[in-house]
Amino acid sequence: MSATPRGRPDASMTLITEMMQRPLDPGYAAAAESRQKAGLPPATSHHGPLLVIFAVLIGALLATSAMALRTPTTATGQIKSALVGRIEASRAHADAQTRFIAGLSSEINAAQATALGQQSQGGLATELAGLEIAAGTVSVIGPGMVITVDDAPADVGSKNPNADPQKAAGVDLGKVRDADLQIIVNGLWMAGAEAISVNGHRLTARAAIRSAGEAILVNYRSLVRPYAITAIGDPGSLSVEFADNAGGSYLQSLKVNYGIRGDIQTRDSVVIPGEPALSLLAAKPVQSSVTKETPATTFGRTPSTTPQQTTETSP
Amino acid sequence: MSQSSSPTNPPPAARSPWARLRLMARPRATKANAFAALLALLLGFAVATQVHQNQVVGLESLRQSDLVAILDNATLLSSRLDQNARELQTTRDQLVSGSTGDAAALKAAQERLDALGVLAGTARAHGPGIQITIDDPRAKVIPTLLLDAIEELRDAGAEAIQVGDVRVVASSSFGQSGSGVALDGTKLTQPYSILAIGDAQTMSSAMEIPGGLSDNVRGLGSSITVTQRSDLTVGALHPLSEPRYARPVPSPAPAATP
Amino acid sequence: MIPALGLIVGLAVGLFLHPAVPLPLQPYLPIAVIAALDAVFGGVRAVLDGIFNDKVFVVSFLSNVVVAAFIVFLGDQLGVGSQLSTGVVVVLGIRIFSNVASIRRHLFRA
Numbered sequence: 001m002s003a004t005p006r007g008r009p010d011a012s013m014t015l016i017t018e019m020m021q022r023p024l025d026p027g028y029a030a031a032a033e034s035r036q037k038a039g040l041p042p043a044t045s046h047h048g049p050l051l052v053i054f055a056v057l058i059g060a061l062l063a064t065s066a067m068a069l070r071t072p073t074t075a076t077g078q079i080k081s082a083l084v085g086r087i088e089a090s091r092a093h094a095d096a097q098t099r100f101i102a103g104l105s106s107e108i109n110a111a112q113a114t115a116l117g118q119q120s121q122g123g124l125a126t127e128l129a130g131l132e133i134a135a136g137t138v139s140v141i142g143p144g145m146v147i148t149v150d151d152a153p154a155d156v157g158s159k160n161p162n163a164d165p166q167k168a169a170g171v172d173l174g175k176v177r178d179a180d181l182q183i184i185v186n187g188l189w190m191a192g193a194e195a196i197s198v199n200g201h202r203l204t205a206r207a208a209i210r211s212a213g214e215a216i217l218v219n220y221r222s223l224v225r226p227y228a229i230t231a232i233g234d235p236g237s238l239s240v241e242f243a244d245n246a247g248g249s250y251l252q253s254l255k256v257n258y259g260i261r262g263d264i265q266t267r268d269s270v271v272i273p274g275e276p277a278l279s280l281l282a283a284k285p286v287q288s289s290v291t292k293e294t295p296a297t298t299f300g301r302t303p304s305t306t307p308q309q310t311t312e313t314s315p
Numbered sequence: 316m317s318q319s320s321s322p323t324n325p326p327p328a329a330r331s332p333w334a335r336l337r338l339m340a341r342p343r344a345t346k347a348n349a350f351a352a353l354l355a356l357l358l359g360f361a362v363a364t365q366v367h368q369n370q371v372v373g374l375e376s377l378r379q380s381d382l383v384a385i386l387d388n389a390t391l392l393s394s395r396l397d398q399n400a401r402e403l404q405t406t407r408d409q410l411v412s413g414s415t416g417d418a419a420a421l422k423a424a425q426e427r428l429d430a431l432g433v434l435a436g437t438a439r440a441h442g443p444g445i446q447i448t449i450d451d452p453r454a455k456v457i458p459t460l461l462l463d464a465i466e467e468l469r470d471a472g473a474e475a476i477q478v479g480d481v482r483v484v485a486s487s488s489f490g491q492s493g494s495g496v497a498l499d500g501t502k503l504t505q506p507y508s509i510l511a512i513g514d515a516q517t518m519s520s521a522m523e524i525p526g527g528l529s530d531n532v533r534g535l536g537s538s539i540t541v542t543q544r545s546d547l548t549v550g551a552l553h554p555l556s557e558p559r560y561a562r563p564v565p566s567p568a569p570a571a572t573p
Numbered sequence: 574m575i576p577a578l579g580l581i582v583g584l585a586v587g588l589f590l591h592p593a594v595p596l597p598l599q600p601y602l603p604i605a606v607i608a609a610l611d612a613v614f615g616g617v618r619a620v621l622d623g624i625f626n627d628k629v630f631v632v633s634f635l636s637n638v639v640v641a642a643f644i645v646f647l648g649d650q651l652g653v654g655s656q657l658s659t660g661v662v663v664v665l666g667i668r669i670f671s672n673v674a675s676i677r678r679h680l681f682r683a
Contacts, residue, residue, distance in 0.1 A: 057583060133557075135435045220388040285430075
């Protein structure tokens with residue numbers, strides 16, 4: 001390479017070095033030099049009329065742009081932030097109540113365990129524990145899988161030529177809907193899952209997966225994307241059977257046709273939280289086990305043998 | 316910082332980076348250290364706030380109508396939790412006070428047994444609710460339709476549900492069976508009869524909302540009737556599920572992520 | 574002192590009179606503001622360095638604003654509007670940072 005007048009190794013980086021090392025307009029230095037040569041002080045007066053006029057103009061520019069560019073707090077914007085505030089307050093209250101209920105339940109369970117033990121009602125205590133597990137009020141741990149579902153990435157729609165007419169119809173098919181989660185969860189149950197939670201919310205007999213417009217709710221709680229569906233089941237067969245059944249193929253078709261992201265991972269151990277606030281309001285048992293007399297009498301319950309078919313899922 | 320060059324304390328330049336790091340990590344009570352700790356604390360706080368803000372941003376990007384619906388759900392959840400908490404508190408106070416003692420504990424345990432039995436599907440239940448009959452002679456009903464119906468019923472507060480002779484529990488799944496629908500492996504015969512115990516009015520309205528079950532069934536060309544009942548019985552039972560892979564965790568349930 | 578007062582007067586005028594910005598100019602407003610800020614900080618640094626020149630200040634301010642707006646306008650026409658405006662913001666931002674750092678060194682010797 002021939003030697004250039006500058007010859008510096010970073011000559012090609014003048015843009016960056018100029019920017020970082022000489023941020024001050026070189027005009028100042030040049031003007032100062034020429035003034036010094038002419039015998040004047042290097043800096044000009046700070047009070048020239050030109051400067052003052054421009055200071056006023058700059059002030060006006062800053063103020064005007066600040067006002068023009070500020071996000072307008074229109075009436076809609078204010079209503080929305082009020083709604084968001086109320087939702088957050090309600091959510092915080094619900095979380096606090098859930099923790100409170102969980103605490104109360106464990107206190108009650110402890111008191112009951114002692115009392116039942118004293119009354120030789122160990123059988124009742126065991127039965128209660130078994131039903132708590134079956135109903136989903138206790139946290140469980142075990143091998144399983146996690147399916148993380150998320151909307152299609154924003155730029156997928158523009159590349160997919162089929163997406164445009166659908167978008168024009170006003171429906172964004174790249175967004176995950178409640179039906180999608182329902183079908184995936186249905187597939188997991190069919191594949192033999194023993195417990196499932198969505199974003200940490202346990203699915204019980206009373207938990208519903210619904211939509212409110214674009215938001216998905218589980219058990220009346222709105223979810224934030226991505227949606228993590230956790231399931232515990234037979235490590236050897238859960239993922240395989242899910243992939244084979246209607247739920248697995250539905251997820252696959254979502255991924256292929258709409259670009260929806262669905263990442264399936266098997267895990268050696270996952271924790272699924274329980275739903276402590278599970279109770280009844282309207283339903284009553286046909287045969288109550290509450291005894292009217294002394295605790296020594298046996299309580300009446302339906303026998304475990306039932307007349308109708310009770311086939312499990314797998315043939 | 317010590318500058319001695321004894322064999323046990325080599326000069327700073329000769330120390331390995333890990334040793335230098337360890338030296339820096341040792342806590343010293345200097346003003347600079349305290350200030351640095353304060354700044355690190357603020358940084359951590361800012362990160363946590365930003366992460367939380369990220370979760371909340373999800374809400375702000377929604378439409379107003381969606382936010383109203385979410386608020387309705389959140390309010391409903393709050394009121395249910397409040398009621399649940401009050402009942403549990405009464406029970407707990409009775410147990411702990413010891414005044415009613417043993418009999419109260421037994422009664423509370425038995426009542427809980429009853430409730431859990433209904434929820435787990437091992438006990439028959441009765442109460443107010445609705446009966447839905449779907450007449451589908453041309454076999455147009457698909458599993459996802461019934462799945463959606465069950466979810467809608469649950470959202471409307473259904474506490475015990477059965478379809479045909481099969482009890483619906485948390486782990487219930489709908490599948491295709493020939494030309495019809497199977498619930499938990501049992502083929503359902505049409506006309507499909509759904510019994511649900513809960514608030515009859517709420518559940519009945521939920522079935523009639525635009526785009527709801529009634530609309531979907533009629534759109535397929537089949538017919539549907541929804542009847543409110545003041546007392547009906549859900550008599551189908553589900554065998555007690557005894558999980559082989561899910562073991563209970565002794566610690567309390569962790570706070571759920573939104 | 575007097576220029577600072579002038580700045581405050583200008584801010585007040587803008588806040589109270591609330592002049593309406595014509596719609597075609599609105600997209601260039603953010604870039605114009607950043608370019609103006611770059612010129613202002615450059616001027617303050619020049620004052621502290623002792624080489625301030627009001628003519629240079631005025632010319633740098635006007636040229637900054639016009640050139641920045643022009644670059645964004647050109648980018649819009651070419652279809653790379655957002656990328657070019659990002660580039661302009663990055664360059665002006667770095668210059669503002671460097672000038673402010675120099676001002677800080679003058680004032681606080683830190």
